[in-house]
Amino acid sequence: MNTARKKISKNHTSTQNPCKLCSPLGASLVIRGISGAVPLLHGSQGCSTYIRRYLISHFKEPIDIASSNFGEDTAIFGGGANIKIALENIIAQYQPEMIGVATTCLSETIGDDVNMFIYEFLKQRKEIPTPPIVHISTPSYSGTHITGFHRANLEIVKTLAAEKTTTRKDHINVFAGMLSTADLRYLKEIFTDFDLKHMLLPDYSQTMDGTLWQQYQKIPAGGTTIDQIKDAGNASASLQMGRILNSESESAAKYLNETFDVPSYELGLPIGIKETDRLFEALEEISGKPTPQKYVEERGRLVDAYVDGHKYVNGLKAALYGEEDLVAGLASFLSEIGIVPVLCASGGESGRLESTLNEIMDKNISEKMKILEGMDFKNIEAEVESMSLELFIGNSKGYSVTRRKEIPLVRAGFPIHDRIGGQRILHVGYRGAQNLFDQIANTILDQRQKTSDIGYSYM
């Protein structure tokens, strides 16, 4: 396989079994990671309902997403009136600390000037306390859910991060990407152990993976606070994770760097030892402290596990799919343990997946990889037809392909709709690599036992 830039090899016009979602979904999730915030989708009722259903099936938590509920007259005369009614009603019912207004294909296509609507609304309510309202442009005909996710981060920071008020403070900003709730909790634990105050945006670790309630919570507790975001321009540094994200011309960390001179550490998603080491190096540099012993030991145990299990995984071939940064992170991890991700596919189309992977991977591995953007599961199935594979790694939506191919699927990423605890899969850091390594090795061992005539109960 050569590494020349693959033109999108989709051999059909339609998208069949998509490997991506639409951008308002990503924006909605970010908004639900902010304390007291309510998402409002400016469009038809279905957008918010479908996205709620989709997120609920993964997170298994309530998620209220309001809609400005377009009717036929709204589509003709514009959504100004609806958006204002919607904002009024959200404020009356939820008393939110922030409202994030994400657009949809409909409101974008009719050319609604959402910024102006918000401006007018705020003007009307000059005398009445009104929470900040953030406009996020998320036309679903442009990009994927990840586009909406990062766009939301950027717009929230742009709207809320105030002028630099003080000299540098000792806190950091963290833009960690669309990770699991367990990932977010683990990252916070790491920062805390470095004694680093942090603003993790978004932080849906609690809002989308909470406890049962004693009393009904209109907006589930937790999330990045508005005050934290306001203070983002005063941070001592920003950490932004995701190599594809970092190569975008715009991002939250870039904005804070350009506007407030906040130094920006651009990292990959910390999956596997090498990318996690880079995170810890950055944290040592920022904090001026050595990596706490706890993580030195975690890393040590992880290497120990790699060694214990290396024979079962070395040389295996896997297909990887999902959002581009996750694919890049997982590919980096797999290459550390000798698994060749012979297919790396994403529904995203940044145009930089291949160059990014070439950057991370050894040439002798990347030469064996087929890297494809703009893929759907029909393409993925066609691609793997001629490959001999031991493993698929990705979200639940690839299950049907693995079922037909009779190849085990190790679940990672979003969405996980066919398992309990999909929202709690740990991917990042040494502990995440440990989890993924155990999952993969055990999946292979399980497969061997199932297909063995003898069925040993020891290794």
Next chain:
Amino acid sequence: MTTIPILKEREEQIYRKGSEPFNMQCEKHSLAGSVSQRACVFCGSRVVLYPVADALHLIHGPIGCAAYTWDIRGALSSGPELHRLSFSTDLQERDVIFGAEKKLYAALTELIEQYQPKAAFVYSTCIVGIIGDDVEAVCRKVGKEAGIPVLPVHSEGFKGTKKDGYKAACDALAQLIGTGETADISPISINIMGEFNIGGEAWMIKDYYRKIGVDVVSIMTGDGRVADIKRAHGAKLNVVQCSGSMTPLAEMMKEKYGIPFIRVSYFGIEDMAKALYDVAEHFPDQPEIMEKAQELVRSEVNRIYPELVKIREQVSGKRAAIYVGGAFKAFSLIKALRNLGMEVVLAGSQTGNEKDYEILRDMCNDGTVILDDANPLELSKYIIEKNADLFIGGVKERPIAYKMGIGFCDHNHERKTPLAGFEGMLNFAKEIFNTVTSPVWQFAPHRSGNEPEQLRNVVIQPSK
């Protein structure tokens, strides 16, 4: 107690039986900013046509609408499974600017070539009308070239409510009906309408009808086949379940083909039995049909009765809340729950009409809260206030129940378990039993009986 405010504009869509005059508003466009549990016109059309398993379902629009409706329902097929795939024209910015008719044409042509469907449904999403694509013309052209019906479904999300989507789907089906051969259809025959074969329900129902001597010409749309739908006009009676979705088509068929229709429900023993008797009554010249129906009901009830009685002992006296799409289902559920000795304390629907809510009012006990087009806050407020033990709804209602420590029974189209018919009633009872008797609720902070003192020890432990 947290107070959950009710929006003023919503007050008239909430009724509490016994304490106020009945003047319930319904069939309104959802209030902006209120988190309606409803979806959109597209959703209505997609729900109705989804189970047609040998048709191509192409969604013309950006990717979201297709992604969120890919293989999400338990609608089974006995043969082809085209309905389980997701096809989208995946419109991009350039398509929005320059129009997407060519893309639609290319996508349709390729997909028909690739999958050889018996018909194609082309769903319009929100922006299709706005960008001005002439979907009808493309469908006509491809239909002619491919030699199969290619039917536009006018399901732009904002053009009404879910009910208008049902209507758009019925219009598409109406174009198929009347184009098939009907010569060999028995004079004792029906169409089963508004039954979607969730978990194989349509197969059970069809089997009941077969056993009592009634032929089923087509099922719309559970385990649906284009050829069967084409000859549906040869049936002598339309039997309509899920009245909201299929009544427009039944009315059309009555007008055009003179086929009468009856409304039935297959949920619960009473309604299932009535669905058989009502059909039997329609063929008075064949009294043996009624005899067989009575015999079938007897034997089926006898079969499930002992187990139902056991479950009833366990769940009797529990309080249930119901929030479903169509009100007709709520009627059946109330009866079925009463059979189990349970009390209904909340009943609501996304799309009920005035008549439906009058019936609900008459069925319910004093104090029951009746809701139209409710939102999560209202549902939470009333399940807590009414101290429900069980919530029956769909995916979006499930976490509301669970957070408050309330059992849940999934009764929407995503479930995989058949809940219709006699067997389905037993499944329903088992599912209720399974959820309300689980020991996990002892740890739920909200549940009555879990004293705060005890909670502090059990639940609010630091997680270190």
